[in-house]
Amino acid sequence: MDSLDRFLNRYEIEGTIELKTPMRIGGGQNAAMYSLSPAPAIECFDAGLGVFEPYIPGSSLKGILRSTLERLVRTFDDSKCCVSVGNKKEGGVLCGKDSCVSCRIFGSMNGGAKVRIRDSHLTDEWRSQEDRRGFLREQPHFGSPKPGKTGQMRPEESVSAGTEFRFHIDLDNGTDEEAGLILLALREFSLNRAHLGGGSTRGHGFCSIKSYSLMKLSLHDGVISREKVSDKDCMSAAKRYLAGLSGSSDRDRGFDRYWKAFSKPVHRFDDGHVVATLIVTCKTEFSMKGLDEPTVTNGLGPVIPGSTIKGFFRHKLEERKTDKKIIDSIFGGMHHRGRLIVSDAWYAGRRGIGNEYIPKGSPLKMYMVFDNMTHDEMEHITQFFETELQITGNTSAGISRYSQGVLKNRVEIRVESVHRFFAKEFLAE
Ligand SMILES: [Zn+2]
Structure with a gap:
C-alpha cells in the first residue's frame, strides 16, 4: 500500500x-x-x-x-x-x-x-x-x-x-x-x-x-x-x-461486471447491459391516487411510477404463463434482485400540466435498464412496445360494472434511444 x-x-x-x-x-x-x-x-x-x-x-x-x-x-x-x-x-x-x-x-x-x-x-x-x-x-x-x-x-x-x-x-x-x-x-x-x-x-x-x-x-x-x-x-x-x-470471461451474469462487454451487438436489444430511453405517450388522461395527492407525483409533477409500469409487465407475463425462470430472472426472486430496472415516467413536454392528472397526448420520458439480460429476456418486455396498454388495474383506470368503456390510464411506449455497454465504445467515448 x-x-x-x-x-x-x-x-x-x-x-x-x-x-x-x-x-x-x-x-x-x-x-x-x-x-x-x-x-x-x-x-x-x-x-x-x-x-x-x-x-x-x-x-x-x-x-x-x-x-x-x-x-x-x-x-x-x-x-x-x-x-x-x-x-x-x-x-x-x-x-x-x-x-x-x-x-x-x-x-x-x-x-x-x-x-x-x-x-x-x-x-x-x-x-x-x-x-x-x-x-x-x-x-x-x-x-x-x-x-x-x-x-x-x-x-x-x-x-x-x-x-x-x-x-x-x-x-x-x-x-x-x-x-x-x-x-x-x-x-x-x-x-x-x-x-x-x-x-x-x-x-x-x-x-x-x-x-x-x-x-x-x-x-x-x-x-x-x-x-x-x-x-x-x-x-x-x-x-x-x-x-x-x-x-x-462471460461465464456468468453477476452484477459485478457488464456482461458480454466485448461482443459486438447484432440486435438493438442484444445480450448484455442495455439502457433504453423511452417516450411514453398518454393515449388517455392518466391519474393514480397518491397518499395526499390527487395523483402520484415525483415532487415536481405527476408521474407514472416505475413500480406501476414494472408491475404491469410482471402481471402480463404471468397472465401469459411465461416460464417462471424467466419471470424470476427479470423481476427477482427470493434470493436475488431482478434484472429489470424501471424509472418513473415523468412529463417531458413544455406546457405546465398542474398536479391533478396527466392530460391526454402528454409525452413522458422514462428509462429502462436491462441489467445483464439476454436478448430473449428483453424481448419479453419489448414485445409490449408500440401498442396501446392499460397500465393500471381497472379501478384506477375508472372501469367498473357501470362504465365498461376505456376511460383513462392508457399509454404507448416507444423507444427513443438504446445504449448497450460495449467495451470498445466505452474506451472511445
Ligand atoms: Zn480488494
Whole structure:
C-alpha cells in the first residue's frame, strides 16, 4: 500500500448531483426525531436555519462509487479488483492486495482509504428555496411480501426529483489514472448505469452529475500549489489502464461486471447491459391516487411510477404463463434482485400540466435498464412496445360494472434511444 503518512498531492473533485427520479436513503431508528413516516428518509439538522433537511451521507456515496468502479474494472479484468458488496465466494472479505484497484483507492483492513467523501448537502440554490415541502414526500409503495403474492400498500418517504446536492471527493497521494477511474465511475450515474440509495429496481435514485471541477494540490519544496487539472487527461489515463487489461470471461451474469462487454451487438436489444430511453405517450388522461395527492407525483409533477409500469409487465407475463425462470430472472426472486430496472415516467413536454392528472397526448420520458439480460429476456418486455396498454388495474383506470368503456390510464411506449455497454465504445467515448 502507498504510504499516507506523507502528503504528496491531493485531487479534489467537487460538483453538483441532480436527482432525475426520487431518491431514498433510509433514516433508520434515529429518524423518529424528525419524521412520523413508517419508512423515513435520512435527514440532518441545519443549525443555521433550524430545520432538518435531506442529504447524501459520504459513506453512501462512497459505497456506490466503490461498487461502480469495481464493476467497471472487473468488466475489463476480474483479477484486478475484489468485490466489496455481496461477495459470497470469498466470504465477503476485502482482499487488501496492492494490486487491487478498489482496496488501494477505497481502503481495506490492510490500509486506509486514499479517498475521502464528504456528506453531500443541498446546493445553496435549493437551500434558499422558500417552499421546502417538495424535498421529502411520502409515496405509496406496493410491496409484495413474497413474489406472486398480492401487494400491500405502505407509505415510504423519498427526496423529490430535481433536488440538487453538492458533492466533494478528496483523493490523497493519487495518480491521474486513479482520479480518472473515479471520474469514470461518476460518469456511470449520468449514463443511468449507477443509482443512488435504495429501491433502484423500481426507479429510485436515477441522477446525473450536472457539473464538476477537478483541482490538484501538490507539494514542491515545502510549498503547496493548487492548480486545475484536465479531467479528460485523467479519464484518458484511466482508459489506457483499462484497455491494457486482459478482459473478463462471460461465464456468468453477476452484477459485478457488464456482461458480454466485448461482443459486438447484432440486435438493438442484444445480450448484455442495455439502457433504453423511452417516450411514453398518454393515449388517455392518466391519474393514480397518491397518499395526499390527487395523483402520484415525483415532487415536481405527476408521474407514472416505475413500480406501476414494472408491475404491469410482471402481471402480463404471468397472465401469459411465461416460464417462471424467466419471470424470476427479470423481476427477482427470493434470493436475488431482478434484472429489470424501471424509472418513473415523468412529463417531458413544455406546457405546465398542474398536479391533478396527466392530460391526454402528454409525452413522458422514462428509462429502462436491462441489467445483464439476454436478448430473449428483453424481448419479453419489448414485445409490449408500440401498442396501446392499460397500465393500471381497472379501478384506477375508472372501469367498473357501470362504465365498461376505456376511460383513462392508457399509454404507448416507444423507444427513443438504446445504449448497450460495449467495451470498445466505452474506451472511445
Ligand atoms: Zn480488494
